[in-house]
Amino acid sequence: MIELDVRDLEHPVPLGLAVEAFKKLSIDEVIHMIHRKEPRPLFEILTKNGGFYHSVQDVQGLWHIYISRNSGIDLETFHV
Numbered sequence: 001m002i003e004l005d006v007r008d009l010e011h012p013v014p015l016g017l018a019v020e021a022f023k024k025l026s027i028d029e030v031i032h033m034i035h036r037k038e039p040r041p042l043f044e045i046l047t048k049n050g051g052f053y054h055s056v057q058d059v060q061g062l063w064h065i066y067i068s069r070n071s072g073i074d075l076e077t078f079h080v
Contacts, residue, residue, distance in 0.1 A: 004033040007062060018042050022051055022067060030075070031067040038063045054078065 004021055006014035014035055019042070021031050033039075038055055046053050046067060054075035055065045066075040 002029060002031045004031055007034050007036045015039060015042055015045075018065075018067070019045060022046065022049070022069075025067070025069055027070050028073075029068070030073060030078070031065075032078070033063075033065040033067065035063045035065060036061070039065065 002021060002025070004017060006017055009017070014033075018031070018033055018039065022045075025031060038057070042065070043053055043055075045051075051067060051069055052071055052073070052075060053065055053067045055063055056079075057063050064078075066078045068075060
């Protein structure tokens with residue numbers, strides 16, 4: 001799993017880092033992105049480019065976004 005903690009970064013840096021990481025992502029890898037906001041613009045980009053994601057908010061209010069290129073990976077099984 002590729003960890004991408006962007007919670008302390010300001011817009012648009014997190015989006016750019018996530019898109020770059022996604023471009024390099026192999027079919028069997030998953031990105032775990034930690035963000036203070038739910039990055040809806042990223043979801044549109046992922047969907048348009050064949051990506052899959054699952055986002056969940058933890059008890060501290062942080063968002064954990066799991067990203068893959070592989071529809072066969074059940075991203076909902078990843079927990080925070």
